[in-house]
Amino acid sequence: MSGAPGSGDTDSGDRDLSEFDSSEFDRAYWEQHWQGSQGEASAPNPHLVREVGGLTPGTALDAGCGEGGEARWLAGRGWHVTAVDISREALARAAALGGVDDGDGDAGDAGGRVHWVEADLTTWAPDRQYDLVTTHYAHPTMPQLGFYDRVAAWVAPGGSLLVVGHLHREGGHGHGTTSTDDPPEHATVTLADITERLDPGEWDVQTASEHPRSAAHGSTLHDVVVRARRRD
Numbered sequence: 001m002s003g004a005p006g007s008g009d010t011d012s013g014d015r016d017l018s019e020f021d022s023s024e025f026d027r028a029y030w031e032q033h034w035q036g037s038q039g040e041a042s043a044p045n046p047h048l049v050r051e052v053g054g055l056t057p058g059t060a061l062d063a064g065c066g067e068g069g070e071a072r073w074l075a076g077r078g079w080h081v082t083a084v085d086i087s088r089e090a091l092a093r094a095a096a097l098g099g100v101d102d103g104d105g106d107a108g109d110a111g112g113r114v115h116w117v118e119a120d121l122t123t124w125a126p127d128r129q130y131d132l133v134t135t136h137y138a139h140p141t142m143p144q145l146g147f148y149d150r151v152a153a154w155v156a157p158g159g160s161l162l163v164v165g166h167l168h169r170e171g172g173h174g175h176g177t178t179s180t181d182d183p184p185e186h187a188t189v190t191l192a193d194i195t196e197r198l199d200p201g202e203w204d205v206q207t208a209s210e211h212p213r214s215a216a217h218g219s220t221l222h223d224v225v226v227r228a229r230r231r232d
């Protein structure tokens with residue numbers, strides 16, 4: 001992306017998000033989130049499956065991996081995955097779920113292909129770049145687009161970035177039919193918010209799409225999916 005990685009850039013497209021306080025989404029918030037949830041997320045995100053299924057496995061970073069459904073799926077296809085999350089509870093669940101998802105319903109030996117890391121992605125940075133950096137619905141305390149800039153910087157030349165996020169729609173809050181399903185406003189983005197930050201001299205955008213998704217309580221949420229290849 002064109003923004004300075006890790007700069008905490010507050011650019012949010014045309015929207016003024018200055019009124020939004022994202023500081024509530026800190027470590028304590030996410031620990032409480034995971035301690036209060038039922039462990040619903042072992043299946044991989046379908047956008048990941050669709051977008052990455054055709055890529056040649058290499059090294060991958062999953063930023064905000066939660067219970068690790070995506071990391072296990074990647075590992076099951078031969079990727080060597082660094083899976084990072086701020087929540088100890090989420091990572092404990094991921095570790096308990098154990099093996100890689102090899103697609104036949106049999107959780108086999110992870111074979112060391114997932115490296116679980118408990119860290120705050122707003123301050124932690126890897127000492128290497130990856131063939132794939134992916135993030136799904138992660139919203140940290142820093143501005144959402146600055147977060148995407150930050151993780152994009154960790155994509156190696158020739159590698160891919162996959163962002164799966166919450167779509168911002170005019171009218172602000174109210175993506176679902178119940179307020180409990182709504183993502184926080186400052187965590188929502190448009191496709192243009194993301195693609196405009198991907199310098200065409202550096203990135204080849206291969207997917208930029210919006211998708212409805214069924215959520216709890218019968219509501220419908222909307223995802224943005226952007227996959228881009230970093231030019232060699």
Ligand SMILES: C[S@@+](CC[C@H](N)C(=O)[O-])C[C@H]1O[C@@H](n2cnc3c(N)ncnc32)[C@H](O)[C@@H]1O
Binds near residue numbers: 031065086140
């Ligand atoms: C909505 S959950 C999504 C989890 C998983 N990616 C999925 O799609 O099921 C967002 C995840 O981001 C993690 N997260 C939030 N802020 C973070 C930060 N600063 N550093 C690392 N992980 C963070 C949370 O702990 C949580 O697991």
